Amino acid sequence: LHKTLNSLQQNKRTVLGLMSGTSCDGLDVALLEIQGSGLQTRFRLLAGKNYSYEPQRRQALLKFLSLTENNARILSQLNFYLARIWAEIIALFLKEHKLSAQDVDVIGSHGQTIWHQPQAEYFIDRPLRSTLQLGDPSVLAQLTGIPVIGDFRVADMALGGQGAPLIPYFDWLFFSAFKENILAVNIGGISNVTFVAADGAFDKVQAFDCGPGNMLLDQVTQHFFNVAYDAQGRLARQGAFSQKLFDSLLKHDPFLKQTPPKSTGREQYGKDFMDVVLKKSKQFKLSPHDILHTLTRYTAYGIYENYRLFVAPRHKVQKVAVGGGGSRNIFLMVMLQEYFKEAVVQSTQSYDLDDDFKEAIGFAILANETLHGRPSNVPQATGASRPAVLGKICIP
Amino acid sequence: LHKTLNSLQQNKRTVLGLMSGTSCDGLDVALLEIQGSGLQTRFRLLAGKNYSYEPQRRQALLKFLSLTENNARILSQLNFYLARIWAEIIALFLKEHKLSAQDVDVIGSHGQTIWHQPQAEYFIDRPLRSTLQLGDPSVLAQLTGIPVIGDFRVADMALGGQGAPLIPYFDWLFFSAFKENILAVNIGGISNVTFVAADGAFDKVQAFDCGPGNMLLDQVTQHFFNVAYDAQGRLARQGAFSQKLFDSLLKHDPFLKQTPPKSTGREQYGKDFMDVVLKKSKQFKLSPHDILHTLTRYTAYGIYENYRLFVAPRHKVQKVAVGGGGSRNIFLMVMLQEYFKEAVVQSTQSYDLDDDFKEAIGFAILANETLHGRPSNVPQATGASRPAVLGKICIP
Numbered sequence: 198l199h200k201t202l203n204s205l206q207q208n209k210r211t212v213l214g215l216m217s218g219t220s221c222d223g224l225d226v227a228l229l230e231i232q233g234s235g236l237q238t239r240f241r242l243l244a245g246k247n248y249s250y251e252p253q254r255r256q257a258l259l260k261f262l263s264l265t266e267n268n269a270r271i272l273s274q275l276n277f278y279l280a281r282i283w284a285e286i287i288a289l290f291l292k293e294h295k296l297s298a299q300d301v302d303v304i305g306s307h308g309q310t311i312w313h314q315p316q317a318e319y320f321i322d323r324p325l326r327s328t329l330q331l332g333d334p335s336v337l338a339q340l341t342g343i344p345v346i347g348d349f350r351v352a353d354m355a356l357g358g359q360g361a362p363l364i365p366y367f368d369w370l371f372f373s374a375f376k377e378n379i380l381a382v383n384i385g386g387i388s389n390v391t392f393v394a395a396d397g398a399f400d401k402v403q404a405f406d407c408g409p410g411n412m413l414l415d416q417v418t419q420h421f422f423n424v425a426y427d428a429q430g431r432l433a434r435q436g437a438f439s440q441k442l443f444d445s446l447l448k449h450d451p452f453l454k455q456t457p458p459k460s461t462g463r464e465q466y467g468k469d470f471m472d473v474v475l476k477k478s479k480q481f482k483l484s485p486h487d488i489l490h491t492l493t494r495y496t497a498y499g500i501y502e503n504y505r506l507f508v509a510p511r512h513k514v515q516k517v518a519v520g521g522g523g524s525r526n527i528f529l530m531v532m533l534q535e536y537f538k539e540a541v542v543q544s545t546q547s548y549d550l551d552d553d554f555k556e557a558i559g560f561a562i563l564a565n566e567t568l569h570g571r572p573s574n575v576p577q578a579t580g581a582s583r584p585a586v587l588g589k590i591c592i593p
Numbered sequence: 594l595h596k597t598l599n600s601l602q603q604n605k606r607t608v609l610g611l612m613s614g615t616s617c618d619g620l621d622v623a624l625l626e627i628q629g630s631g632l633q634t635r636f637r638l639l640a641g642k643n644y645s646y647e648p649q650r651r652q653a654l655l656k657f658l659s660l661t662e663n664n665a666r667i668l669s670q671l672n673f674y675l676a677r678i679w680a681e682i683i684a685l686f687l688k689e690h691k692l693s694a695q696d697v698d699v700i701g702s703h704g705q706t707i708w709h710q711p712q713a714e715y716f717i718d719r720p721l722r723s724t725l726q727l728g729d730p731s732v733l734a735q736l737t738g739i740p741v742i743g744d745f746r747v748a749d750m751a752l753g754g755q756g757a758p759l760i761p762y763f764d765w766l767f768f769s770a771f772k773e774n775i776l777a778v779n780i781g782g783i784s785n786v787t788f789v790a791a792d793g794a795f796d797k798v799q800a801f802d803c804g805p806g807n808m809l810l811d812q813v814t815q816h817f818f819n820v821a822y823d824a825q826g827r828l829a830r831q832g833a834f835s836q837k838l839f840d841s842l843l844k845h846d847p848f849l850k851q852t853p854p855k856s857t858g859r860e861q862y863g864k865d866f867m868d869v870v871l872k873k874s875k876q877f878k879l880s881p882h883d884i885l886h887t888l889t890r891y892t893a894y895g896i897y898e899n900y901r902l903f904v905a906p907r908h909k910v911q912k913v914a915v916g917g918g919g920s921r922n923i924f925l926m927v928m929l930q931e932y933f934k935e936a937v938v939q940s941t942q943s944y945d946l947d948d949d950f951k952e953a954i955g956f957a958i959l960a961n962e963t964l965h966g967r968p969s970n971v972p973q974a975t976g977a978s979r980p981a982v983l984g985k986i987c988i989p
Contacts, residue, residue, distance in 0.1 A: 321657075
């Protein structure tokens, strides 16, 4: 413990960030050199790599993660199993980068989400909300020989928060250095935004999910074109816009204009929503390219509309910094720029931020904050009653 | 974090220990004042109390803890639920003792064991062992406003240990102060022993399960007399010893003389073993009192025989310090003294140790060790490959 805290005396720390997404397809590893903490944080990404699980391993994991296939025995085993395979991945990562465990001061690990229930449900004798991440940080610490800080979400949820989003704290630290009003947009399956003010004021930070990210687009390309996603938006570009489809979808999308705090997922933009898309497209006789074109605009609109309704009344932005897979969809980026007339829409690459590893970087930064005894949730984004020091500190 | 560690600078710390046993009938709370760490640890029990769960709550918990009734959703909710009700119990405990959260420096929490699998089982692509305790320490820290160190067993198991027993570390700290060769015996459902040498040498510590504790006796009193246990051994005292039953049981008990490290439970001394007891007793025409008498001797024999075989060849003991419910069975204590001819058999009360709260005290002491960055497993007892700093440190 003391040795770990002694690393705070050093000018620089080496921190490994780990992210294991809900899709459970692998582990993102980011190695950072970090100085300072809070708004004085300065960091450099030394290396980042995604390690995909072999198909057999992924299938086994997904099976055990499904609600009907798990129980205490399975989850206990999974908790150890994930820590073990991550320890092996870390050993490989260190070897590939000619490093040893002694070169790393601390690991920040998100864990594998197996259950996340921000809405209360009656349990035994009270309404209760909870979240559960596996891949035990104490097991990981013992196996790697490196201190681990993990399991960041539970503390926020204990305080009435949704336990998510947590990345806005990182967005605040990172984008406030640029001294402009910035809307950080992340386009994964779902799109979300973090507003960071030019003066870096923590209480001005806003963060919430907007609506669909790549989720609708990916479902359409997979359905009609049998490809995973619309690379660079090439397919969408070949279609035409349908106002009728656009308007029909808006009617089926109460989430889009819902007042924050709010978060969503497959429950809103999954199969049921796609059924509406397909039914209406058939009715309006649209081609698959037309559907994609319209949904791309719909996605851009969702992001802009949330900005217009919930951020712009208080703060106009100069920059829109787009990360996530969606930032590589050029057609989507063009549409975003059309909507955001008075701001410059850029990829986060322009900020020298490698968004392939943004979340892994984020959890390395959160570990650094915890090591400094600093809270790192954004209460106005999660709904927590107060700031909290997140994570469990595990010493090998 | 720094505030927590600052408490190390103080001469004394106030530490709350929590134990929630596998029977899931309530929470033991022990409040300690602790000075120093390691062999220099000195502590005083300021207060101890058991809080039983209401029958309805206990039934609901037991239902969800059963393997067929749980899954990720239930376990995630249970993890938060237990932390919430423990936070309420702690608030009550503090109020009853006219204390506030600020008066407590740290909490050591064992957690509720929901799965413990020290034997490897093939899982996905490897043999795997694991243990899972619920009652999230990070949630507990946020709700109480007190730093919590919890989840001690996983680190030891990650290093190849059985994750148990952990109390021998406490036995070592506590009994080595008396500068005699002491066999600390705990008689719960199962009996276990810890040997502590007069010179306090850590590598001379031995600890393992011996055989039945109260488990056989309690099953017989419940079966024949419809009482929970044989208070003070009064029923057993009225019967006669049966050598035939004794010898028959020995034949069905490979565990008793098995070489340590070893641990056991209901799988060895539960229903199957009782079936043998009842069948043989019928065959030998024994009265219920005779059965109890014989089983009481059998229990004492199991403890002595393990000492004779595995401890005595290296170290003779001067004192046998008996704790747990079995220490209040006067007849059992008399029989133990008959076996241990050259040692004095005493209750742990003689050592001013309140064994009602021994485990809660033990986890307060383990938390204190972790706070000092000291390992607190006993590798020769658990089978771990090395000493490890146990537990996850959670800051409110």
